[in-house]
Amino acid sequence: MIKIYNTLNQKKEDFKPTFPDRVSMYVCGPTTYDYFHVGNGRAFLFFDVVRRFFQYAGYKVLYVQNITDIDDKIIRKANAEKVQIAEITKKYIKAFKEDIKALGIKNATYFPKATEYVGKMIEFIKSLEDNGYAYHSEGDVFFSVEQIHDYGTLSRKKLDDLVAGARVAENTAKKAAADFVLWKKAKQGEPAWDSPWGKGRPGWHTECVVMANYLLSKENKKSDSATKVFDIHAGGVDLVFPHHENEIAQAKAGYNSHLANYWMHNGFINIEGEKMSKSLDNFLTIRNILKEYDPEAIRYFYLSKHYRSPIDFNEQIIKESTTAVNKLTRPLKDYLQKEKQLPVRAKIDPQVKKDFDTAMKDDFNTAKALAVLFELAKEINISPQPVDDKVATLYKLGSVLGFFSNVDQKESQEDNGETTQQLINLLIEYRNKFKREKNYVYADMIREDLANLGFILKDTKDGTVVEKT
RNA sequence: GGCGACAUCGCCAAGUGGUAAGGCAAGGGUCUGCAAAAUCCUCAUUCCCCGGUUCGAAUCCGGGUGUCGCCUCCA
Known part of the structure; x- marks a missing residue:
């Protein structure tokens, strides 16, 4: 109820x-x-x-x-x-x-x-x-x-x-x-x-x-x-x-x-x-905020506190929200990076769903619902595998709160276009070659130039991955 | 003056009788040529103050202090 x-x-x-x-x-x-x-x-x-x-x-x-x-x-x-x-x-x-x-x-x-x-x-x-x-x-x-x-x-x-x-x-x-x-x-x-x-x-x-x-x-x-x-x-x-x-x-x-x-x-x-008032000249329009911050960070800011409480908006809190929402999205992006698409057919974890529902059914306690999702994200990170059910649950429940609108199948690498992706892979190969030869000047040059084009290279345990900014 | 809300870690924030969720920051590891990112671990014997009720209170009652909102167009 x-x-x-x-x-x-x-x-x-x-x-x-x-x-x-x-x-x-x-x-x-x-x-x-x-x-x-x-x-x-x-x-x-x-x-x-x-x-x-x-x-x-x-x-x-x-x-x-x-x-x-x-x-x-x-x-x-x-x-x-x-x-x-x-x-x-x-x-x-x-x-x-x-x-x-x-x-x-x-x-x-x-x-x-x-x-x-x-x-x-x-x-x-x-x-x-x-x-x-x-x-x-x-x-x-x-x-x-x-x-x-x-x-x-x-x-x-x-x-x-x-x-x-x-x-x-x-x-x-x-x-x-x-x-x-x-x-x-x-x-x-x-x-x-x-x-x-x-x-x-x-x-x-x-x-x-x-x-x-x-x-x-x-x-x-x-x-x-x-x-x-x-x-x-x-x-x-x-x-x-x-x-x-x-x-x-x-x-x-x-x-x-x-x-x-x-x-x-x-x-x-x-x-x-x-x-907020005209006389204090501190009216912040969403349009202006969106120029600088991610829409999902704003969403997190809104939902991190119960809807009936007043909230204070300031630069620090919206930056923290950006970090926080990123943490929530990370497991999905990592999963996509490996599997190319989200596990749409996986089962929803019944216990997590129950906790989430209980929070939301209690006068829409979004702050508590978010805590449930953070715990789930951590479980995914810790779990050796497989995590399909947990990833599917995170995606599904996060979507109820309106998150992850940009995280879906299309967001994975091939979205860059096949040719672009091939070119980037080629550059990554060259960079890795330079790295092996300890020619870090060239290696870093490639990384920086790609970053300027909006492609961030990250060296992880499983190799180098690309992320669009 | 009338009505109402709120006070929980450095910051944000759940928790309305059963022994303090979560996020940010911080400290310490892992990874790395360096970065960046990520990730793991640690982090409130205590909930504004004083009384009371109770086996048991952050949670209930009384009093105090402080902050804020509405009473006017406003999400």
């Missing part, structure tokens, strides 16, 4: 999907006004690992990740650059997809864009208004939080405290401080859609509710089943309040559903001990 920490009840619960063989997940995606940063990356990557684990555990997974392509920040950026917002969003949606791919994150089943659902959002907001959950004021439409008697369950907030502690600037159009905007009146020069309340655009909290509901009913038709809730709704902790709280309020009002049965939230990432 998989256990998941559910923010809704603040405890670990047994995971029971609505349908026995399927899991539906909705993960909050990017607002496309910039390259996404390490913090976003953690959420995107971690929940992808959750999805992979479900698939490995035998579930069919519906994975939805929204793309917010209309929003204040996007408008601001478009104005600053004097371009259409579509130009901004198009650019960063493309970048988003490139970057998740580079990180080894699989595509979602659906990537709904907010702008494609404005009509449905208007219908939804209208229905909220008709049923007394929302009110219209000077072109804006607000959700009346008081109408939801248990508002604040997710974030453990009491309405009274919210109002009392409100640091928000007084908005005179609102009836109550905690009310939130469903529809924003358009200002001069802003992109706008026609609506019953005049020109404007939807508020941020509405898109997920409407898109989740629509895509779920679409899936229901496909599979001839019916449910109003996703199994899992996920995102960063900062989304708990107000974003997810407000989504739940709307879903309760509009669909009589709490949107998802399990709410999962990942912890924050700090940079060198400080919160």
Whole structure:
């Protein structure tokens, strides 16, 4: 039984999907006004690992990740650059997809864009208004939080405290401080859609509710089943309040559903001990980090700590992660070097699988799961042979965590091309001849020149091997 | 002010009642012409402090100290 920490009840619960063989997940995606940063990356990557684990555990997974392509920040950026917002969003949606791919994150089943659902959002907001959950004021439409008697369950907030502690600037159009905007009146020069309340655009909290509901009913038709809730709704902790709280309020009002049965939230990432923020100018984008570090090192960094804990990102830790992940990959590369292909038909070691599964089933304890893999790697190193089963197990379980995407049959030597490989072998032969003659000047010259071309020669007990950088 | 989280080796980090996983770094070997890489071995009688419960506590309870997050757009 998989256990998941559910923010809704603040405890670990047994995971029971609505349908026995399927899991539906909705993960909050990017607002496309910039390259996404390490913090976003953690959420995107971690929940992808959750999805992979479900698939490995035998579930069919519906994975939805929204793309917010209309929003204040996007408008601001478009104005600053004097371009259409579509130009901004198009650019960063493309970048988003490139970057998740580079990180080894699989595509979602659906990537709904907010702008494609404005009509449905208007219908939804209208229905909220008709049923007394929302009110219209000077072109804006607000959700009346008081109408939801248990508002604040997710974030453990009491309405009274919210109002009392409100640091928000007084908005005179609102009836109550905690009310939130469903529809924003358009200002001069802003992109706008026609609506019953005049020109404007939807508020941020509405898109997920409407898109989740629509895509779920679409899936229901496909599979001839019916449910109003996703199994899992996920995102960063900062989304708990107000974003997810407000989504739940709307879903309760509009669909009589709490949107998802399990709410999962990942912890924050700090940079060198400080919160990432524009003012500190310490926003690190994944795109920039990838210029310098291996994507699997970043993956290791994310997965080396439990997802709900905060992590500190710094140069030292990412370098250590590079070494660590290399240690995990080494046995596979060595095996490939000798056998040319991974033992795909070998058996999975049942005890190791059990340990790995136990760790992952306990609220996705990836740090512990990694420890299981390290121990396995050591066993492979110590074992005189044969190690086929252990190598196959390492590969299989590591892949569940998203590792080893570059380690497969194609990665072995012949990938260089037959002729290239023959030429390199020839040079190795010459170098060995020079070595035997103790002509180290020439021997080292060959090694250095090949290294400059990206082929690292390593003298091992079994002879000289080549590795591409 | 309200709500919440966390404190385990030099660093990162598992462990929620049964006697301290794992990674990095470090030290010592192996291999090598030298490198590089790799690999093996060693590395916390102790878990922020003080009390308590218990046969038994890093784990539970009370108090203290410290760090951090949310309450505002934010993964």
